[in-house]
Amino acid sequence: MNSTTVFPTISFDKEKGTLSISGVSIPENPPAIFEPLIQEVIEYCKNPAPKTNIIIDLDYANTASTKWIFHILERFERIYIDKHVVVVNFFxxxxxxxxxxxYYADNLALPLDFIKK
Incomplete structure (x- = not known):
């Protein structure tokens, strides 16, 4: 999904194990954007790639979006706890x-690498 003024750019390559969420996220109906992604993540986590790379590069996100992204990261936390390699780069x-x-780092077992832009 390409970024607009209210939707983030979301790219999920399940074969390579790469998820990227970037741009601005202020949708009026966050479930319409994030629920399908959560379903894809649930399926992916059943048989993940050897290494999962997550890139979060948001310029702005409203509270609802940050909660949905937290729930997405919770899914990846489960495979991390099961000893899968999960790398989160947070720009x-x-x-x-x-x-x-x-907040994500303090409330999830996932290690986040913080990268200042």
């Missing part, structure tokens, strides 16, 4: 996005 340009990433 940030300001304190608001950084604090969102800190």
């Amino acid at each position: 940030y340009a300001d304190n608001s996005i950084f604090n969102t990433g800190r």
Whole structure:
């Protein structure tokens, strides 16, 4: 899905084990965007690639979007706990996005690599 002024760009290559969420995320109906992705992640986690790479590079996300992204990361946390390699690169340009990433890091077992833009 390509980015618009309200939707993030979402790219999920299940064969390569790469998920990227970037841009701005302020959709009026977040379930319409994120529920299909969660279903894809659930299926992926049944037979994940040897290494899963997650890139989160948001310029802005509303509260609803950050909650949905948290739920997506929870799915990957499960395979990480089961000893699968999961790498999360979290890009940030300001304190608001950084604090969102800190919340994820503090509340998930997934290691997040913070990268300042």
